[in-house]
């Protein structure tokens with residue numbers, strides 16, 4: 001009896017002491033079509049060999065939050081394990097007619113608009129749960145818009161560490177400087193998720209930021 005109590009005591013204490021540290025929840029947020037899934041896929045491919053979701057030139061391709069657990073990112077001898085969370089693009093307005101341009105039937109376009117709207121609600125619901133957020137922006141677009149300012153303002157208020165990615169730097173029109181000027185309080189990493197350009201700087205910044213969690 002006494003032995004059992006002692007054994008249980010040690011089990012409890014050591015169990016707590018050596019409890020596995022939970023993975024860092026890493027969210028990918030931003031407007032539709034910015035390349036969130038492309039970037040998340042590239043990272044997952046690099047470190048697990050598998051992808052997280054499908055990409056498309058049609059906006060609102062990701063309409064549900066999707067996950068990849070136990071992604072161990074390693075760079076220059078340092079490593080950390082993340083739970084990757086790819087989210088639906090956030091927009092202030094979704095019009096099904098915009099999808100008709102992509103040769104979509106009216107019924108399919110309407111359904112896409114409906115699920116995309118639900119997806120935005122899902123994205124926002126998850127925001128509070130994140131340990132770190134990577135905001136993915138299309139560097140060919142004007143960064144001063146309501147969506148970007150609202151997401152970043154929310155994260156700032158919640159004191160969640162943020163890394164901004166200026167994606168699509170392979171395109172001529174891309175400007176990292178414009179994004180840096182719009183959000184001077186955050187680190188901005190320019191990269192190309194599609195062609196895997198400058199991922200090294202991204203991994204370095206991410207691991208540095210993760211130490212704050």
Ligand SMILES: Nc1nc2c(ncn2[C@@H]2O[C@H](COP(=O)(O)OP(=O)(O)OP(=O)(O)O)[C@@H](O)[C@H]2O)c(=O)[nH]1
Pocket residue numbers: 031032033034035036037038039054055056057058059060061062063087088089090136167168169170171191192193194195
């Ligand atoms: N040129 C270029 N195109 C890119 C890059 N990254 C993504 N794209 C393209 O941008 C489009 C959207 O990519 P996604 O990864 O689906 O974007 P997303 O942010 O996940 O979009 P939603 O799921 O709709 O919110 C696709 O056609 C990609 O091939 C990039 O670095 N350079």
Ligand SMILES: [Mg+2]
Pocket residue numbers: 036037038054055061062087088089
């Ligand atoms: Mg996506």
